[in-house]
Amino acid sequence: MGDHVAAISIEGLSKTYRRSHLGRVKTSLGVDGITLSVQQGEVFGLLGLNGSGKTTTIKLMLGLLFPTAGHVQVFGFPAGSPEAKRAVGFLPEIPYFYKYLSGREVLRFYGRLSGIPEKAISARIEEVLAQVRMTANAGRAMREYSKGMLQRITLAQAMLHDPRLMVLDEPVTGLDPLGLREMREIIHGLNQKGKTIFFSSHSISEVEKLCHRVGILVSGRLARVVNQSEWAGEHGRLEEIFVSTVASGHQKAFS
Amino acid sequence: MRSILAIARYTFLQQFRNRLYLVVVLFGLLLVAASLLFGALAGDQEVRVILDFGLVTAEIFGLATAVFGAVTLVVEEMESKTIYLILTRPLPRPFYVLGRFLGLLLAVGASMAVMEVFHFSLLFMKGWTPDPAVFAALPMMGLKIMVMTALSLLCSLTFTSAPTATVFSILFWVLGHFGNEIRFMADRAGQWAKVAGELFCAVLPNLSLLNARDVIDLPGFGLTPLLYGAGYALLYTLACLALSAALFSKKEF
Numbered sequence: 001m002g003d004h005v006a007a008i009s010i011e012g013l014s015k016t017y018r019r020s021h022l023g024r025v026k027t028s029l030g031v032d033g034i035t036l037s038v039q040q041g042e043v044f045g046l047l048g049l050n051g052s053g054k055t056t057t058i059k060l061m062l063g064l065l066f067p068t069a070g071h072v073q074v075f076g077f078p079a080g081s082p083e084a085k086r087a088v089g090f091l092p093e094i095p096y097f098y099k100y101l102s103g104r105e106v107l108r109f110y111g112r113l114s115g116i117p118e119k120a121i122s123a124r125i126e127e128v129l130a131q132v133r134m135t136a137n138a139g140r141a142m143r144e145y146s147k148g149m150l151q152r153i154t155l156a157q158a159m160l161h162d163p164r165l166m167v168l169d170e171p172v173t174g175l176d177p178l179g180l181r182e183m184r185e186i187i188h189g190l191n192q193k194g195k196t197i198f199f200s201s202h203s204i205s206e207v208e209k210l211c212h213r214v215g216i217l218v219s220g221r222l223a224r225v226v227n228q229s230e231w232a233g234e235h236g237r238l239e240e241i242f243v244s245t246v247a248s249g250h251q252k253a254f255s
Numbered sequence: 256m257r258s259i260l261a262i263a264r265y266t267f268l269q270q271f272r273n274r275l276y277l278v279v280v281l282f283g284l285l286l287v288a289a290s291l292l293f294g295a296l297a298g299d300q301e302v303r304v305i306l307d308f309g310l311v312t313a314e315i316f317g318l319a320t321a322v323f324g325a326v327t328l329v330v331e332e333m334e335s336k337t338i339y340l341i342l343t344r345p346l347p348r349p350f351y352v353l354g355r356f357l358g359l360l361l362a363v364g365a366s367m368a369v370m371e372v373f374h375f376s377l378l379f380m381k382g383w384t385p386d387p388a389v390f391a392a393l394p395m396m397g398l399k400i401m402v403m404t405a406l407s408l409l410c411s412l413t414f415t416s417a418p419t420a421t422v423f424s425i426l427f428w429v430l431g432h433f434g435n436e437i438r439f440m441a442d443r444a445g446q447w448a449k450v451a452g453e454l455f456c457a458v459l460p461n462l463s464l465l466n467a468r469d470v471i472d473l474p475g476f477g478l479t480p481l482l483y484g485a486g487y488a489l490l491y492t493l494a495c496l497a498l499s500a501a502l503f504s505k506k507e508f
Contacts, residue, residue, distance in 0.1 A: 059508070062339075062342075062343045063342070063343075064339060064342060064343070064507065064508040065507045065508070066507060082345035082346075082347070083345075085343060085344060085345040086345045088343065090339070090340070090343045092336070092339050092340070094336070096335055096336040096337040096339060096340065097337060097340075098265070098269055098337060100268070100269055100272035100273060101265070101268065101269070101272075105265075105268075109261060109265050110340065110344065112257060112258065112261035113258050113261055113262075113341060113344040113345075113346055114344050114345065115257075115258075115345060157340060
């Protein structure tokens with residue numbers, strides 16, 4: 001696929017959750033009619049309140065959920081296909097790991113699943129461990145890790161197979177100021193190397209510092225896409241845009 | 256293939272480092288050792304009692320490791336969401352099911368092998384003369400555990416909670432030994448009950464086919480029932496794995 005292909009292409013994407021209990025089916029809306037395109041090399045942020053559909057959108061992009069309508073393509077391949085997955089590195093909101101394995105063992109496991117050749121795997125693991133500053137602690141069992149250390153290993157596994165697109169779900173949640181700064185530097189560095197970054201966040205200040213464009217989700221709908229030029233150089237402007245978009249989105253939803 | 260082996264390897268490692276797994280194996284060894292006490296009470300049948308008690312202990316603890324392993328590994332992996340980081344890798348979902356099954360089978364096989372080595376050491380200490388029929392019963396026991404591992408994996412993917420999956424796996428294991436009795440009762444209860452009984456028994460694993468240790472001493476017992484049992488176990492396991500793979504491919508996370 002050439003450089004002209006969008007990194008992420010979403011068209012008319014909807015997801016309705018159906019839950020049945022004792023014969024009664026309950027439905028709830030995850031996302032509704034999202035259409036969006038993220039270009040290669042772009043840093044795109046997805047802002048929204050809790051339950052607005054950020055994680056649902058990400059799961060649909062990764063093939064963890066199947067859409068009710070519409071479709072998602074990653075570098076021209078259907079979301080969830082092996083070709084699309086090969087191009088994506090995913091950082092989940094909460095680090096989920098095997099407590100009985102060490103950091104290095106976990107990375108080797110994910111490296112093998114990602115198809116990294118056996119000869120190259122050890123060198124690549126040490127490279128990403130150095131990038132996230134975890135070389136010294138990589139031999140310890142993961143149940144002994146602090147939250148910050150878990151977050152670093154999670155980031156390492158996402159970068160391991162050198163993906164073209166990084167999908168980060170709330171990457172700065174729960175980080176201390178130092179961790180926050182390191183994460184920002186890493187995201188910036190990855191983008192400098194040509195990686196496309198797609199991330200969801202509650203933190204408007206972080207999104208403001210990192211993104212070229214921002215999408216605002218309100219009640220499962222993409223209410224607005226904002227370009228960097230609309231907030232650049234004007235402190236607090238993105239927050240104003242976000243608050244007014246959410247307020248008018250809620251008004252529309254209730255009316 | 257490499258990703259299947261990677262999942263199998265890490266399943267084994269996870270099980271091996273799990274304290275619960277080690278406690279179950281240790282407890283099994285203690286019970287095998289306790290067969291010496293029961294043997295002492297059995298007078299001239301001492302060796303026979305140690306032999307039977309040891310085999311039953313290894314099977315039950317093998318089953319416990321298989322059921323709890325399948326349920327905790329798969330259901331907990333979904334609950335703890337570690338599955339996200341596996342399914343976002345470029346591997347087909349059925350490979351995950353197969354890798355988990357092979358790793359679990361290896362872990363259960365290792366625990367049963369340790370128990371049986373200990374068991375046979377005790378028997379040799381008591382002057383047991385090796386009986387080829389008993390050694391023929393061991394692989395059949397292994398096949399029974401293979402069937403139950405695949406079935407527990409299927410239960411863990413069918414039911415959303417770990418306790419439900421465990422209860423159904425154990426229920427299938429118990430009922431699987433009573434296929435003939437279920438058929439007999441259904442037969443006497445009327446035409447519809449007969450059809451329902453037949454259908455139910457066709458779905459249930461026929462574990463009595465694999466119970467070679469109960470019948471291997473009978474006169475005229477040959478190789479044919481063993482081969483039939485082995486073929487049945489393989490087919491039943493493959494059917495469970497195929498269903499698990501189909502279910503897992505449609506599952507959302």
